Amino acid sequence: MTSEDDASTLPRRQLGRFLRETREGQGLSLDQAAKLAELSKSGLHRIETAQVAKVKIREIRALCEIYGVSADETSRVLKLAEQAQVKSWHTAFDGLYSDSTFNMFVGLEASARQLISYHEIVPGLLQTADYARALISAFYRDSSPEDIDRRVELRLKRQAIITRKSDPVKLELLLHESALHRVLGSPRIMAAQLRHLAEISKLPNVSLRIHPFTSGCMLGLLHGPLVILDFGINAKGEQVEPPLVYFEGAGKPDLYLESADDVRRYAELATAIRSTCVDETRSRDLLRQAARSYAA
Template identity: 45%
Template sequence: MQDTGSTLPRRQLGRYLMDWRTRAGLSQPQAAELLGIGSSSLYRLEHGQNGKVNLSHVEAACELYDVPEVHVAAFVGLAKQANVLSWWHEFGDLIPETFDVYMGLEAAAQRFISYHVELVPGILQTADYTRALVREGHPEESPAEHERRVQMRQYRQMIVTRKRRPVTVDVVLQESLLRRIIGNAKVTGVQLKRLADVSTRPNVTVHILPHDAGIPGGHGTGQFTILEFGTSRPGKPSEPPVVYVPAYTGDMYLEKPKDVHRYHQVYKAFQDASLDAVDSRGLLRQVAKEFLT
């Protein structure tokens, strides 16, 4: 069968199922036997290699691994999305709005390339910066729910600071972002100082695109992130890269090579027009000091 659908939902579904199987303490052969399917079939399911996902296998695996109902609905939704050429996290009744598809992709990535206009990327935010955004964005929630969101974002940052194979981070930030007060001046100043400090890590590079750079390459664009997943052998990616474009009414995930290439091109234009890493760090410390004094 020719595979014409998106591989992204299948790969993401496979990652989640493998994670829940591991939590259940089952090896792949053990789980396959209990599910009544071949070990090779379960392998293909967990690695997103099926041309069409068998929904009954997904549902049976969720039952075997004792997956919570809200996640079962999300996993089934991912399975149904597997034959869609381009897909958005609007999803309607397919995937619950509360299920964060992006987080799973980010956790699996080996390289994080991102451009930001308004806000510091989540994996580099301080707890107080995140807390200010959460309170503003979810005023109807309780303080306990706010803290859960803050803790979840802080947990995500482990991919940057872990000792074994930390993710490579390469970000370009618009200079105007540095002047935007989030929470209050102190919260913003501490956040900028944190950015400067973390940019000294060998796996993190931060560039500031100054006001006078105009629109490099002539293409204006909002925030986007390119996620890369490493290579299985020289020159061959283990999984195709994904471009994530967040939006207020529904996030977009792009995986067609020509789309990914275009975002790489515009990112390079922004990067080439930015201050170098040392000058960017100096500017971050300078503006942080202005807010903190």
């Protein structure tokens, strides 16, 4: 085990978020749950807000029993508690977090206040159902139609954080021009997807800019897709959670970078990409132009 400064915060965040949401779902106040678990109110609050590195397994098991968590979910939660004390300069997660309830990125994404995203295909938050189905079907080739439908439905539900009327997440998408020309599904699906991007980019919380082929190689890196997540500040002007950088594993474990130096380095990369993107109006024009070419 490691010191609190060395341990990754990500499993603690996911653990705390799950316990808080489960407690609230049971209609228990922080004080009520703490008394039932024989914890102090401040102690439970520290667990829920990821301020405790050395999580005690017996306390987590007791909370799961109080909240009526199933045996399978309890097993996952306890593994998460164990992972919360593992030292790593980066954090890679695999199948343990692929379940819809415990998906690490989905939980972080839903908690973020701002997302800065660079992609070479349309990201999940802005995909149409047909585009999502084409992608998911290609990746999960041996899955049943019912499983594909379930995955598409879950992906579309995630989009509510962008389109909800109350306090939507701010999304800045830097989309490489290749995404407009890489045909997924069919020309009809591509035309509808690009028209959708042009329309949704009009939302006040969405900024979409095309990164053209002519922009070259930013900072000398072939960096690939990435997402920078910012969780905003509270009423005291303090960070709710530290920002981080996410890289989708694409069949391998997902990668998260948490250190301030790493976040700063990729923020600088995003700034470099942004500086060579076309503006939002021109980006919408390019999307509509490409959509018309597919419909021809």
